[in-house]
Amino acid sequence: MSKGKLFYVVGPSGAGKDTLISYAKKKTGGKKTIFVRRYITRPEDAGGEDHISIKPEDFKKKLSQSFFALWWESHSNFYGISREIDDWIEAGYHTVVNGSRGYLQKALAIYPDMITILVEVSETVLKERLRNRGRETDSEIEQRIIRSRMFDNFAAPNLIRLKNDHALTISGDRFVDIITNYPSHNRPTVLHE
Numbered sequence: 001m002s003k004g005k006l007f008y009v010v011g012p013s014g015a016g017k018d019t020l021i022s023y024a025k026k027k028t029g030g031k032k033t034i035f036v037r038r039y040i041t042r043p044e045d046a047g048g049e050d051h052i053s054i055k056p057e058d059f060k061k062k063l064s065q066s067f068f069a070l071w072w073e074s075h076s077n078f079y080g081i082s083r084e085i086d087d088w089i090e091a092g093y094h095t096v097v098n099g100s101r102g103y104l105q106k107a108l109a110i111y112p113d114m115i116t117i118l119v120e121v122s123e124t125v126l127k128e129r130l131r132n133r134g135r136e137t138d139s140e141i142e143q144r145i146i147r148s149r150m151f152d153n154f155a156a157p158n159l160i161r162l163k164n165d166h167a168l169t170i171s172g173d174r175f176v177d178i179i180t181n182y183p184s185h186n187r188p189t190v191l192h193e
Helices: 017-027 056-064 084-090 101-110 123-133 138-149 168-181
Strands: 006-010 033-035 068-074 077-082 094-098 115-120 159-163
Touching: 006 017, 006 101, 017 033, 017 094, 017 168, 056 068, 056 077, 068 084, 068 101, 077 084, 084 094, 094 168, 115 168, 123 138, 159 168
Parallel strands: 006 094, 006 115, 033 094, 115 159
Antiparallel strands: 068 077
């Protein structure tokens, strides 16, 4: 049996990563794809992604026990991916992780063959989505926009750029195609100009 692939999904907050992942979960029922829930030190009802809420002290305890395959800190929260992903990949499951652009090099050091999917949106769409979700102030939104510009020249091996300014059915179906048919689908570097 061949191994599965690790798909490391990144992009600015508000680019629609969680929406694409949620869409793909519904569309891939029964296929050999696992969508990993992250451990995050924020409340379960914070909105956005389906995550496992964990207290900072419990996160640090799990970290000391080598529970996480990948972990990082961002915007005053800790994020972690359990080592279960190694078992799933070994068993032939394509495994989808909501990752971090800032942690990419460390993730590549551990999983050099992973496929990085960069979800991109225009600044106009990004600002609108961040305002609509209501978690950030205008000042925090501007800081997120500035931070997203730092990744304008983003590069990684096995990188697929997915434009997500379009209707969910367009971007979502391309996302599903990538994670369920890789590498047999026609794999352009940029999808949906």
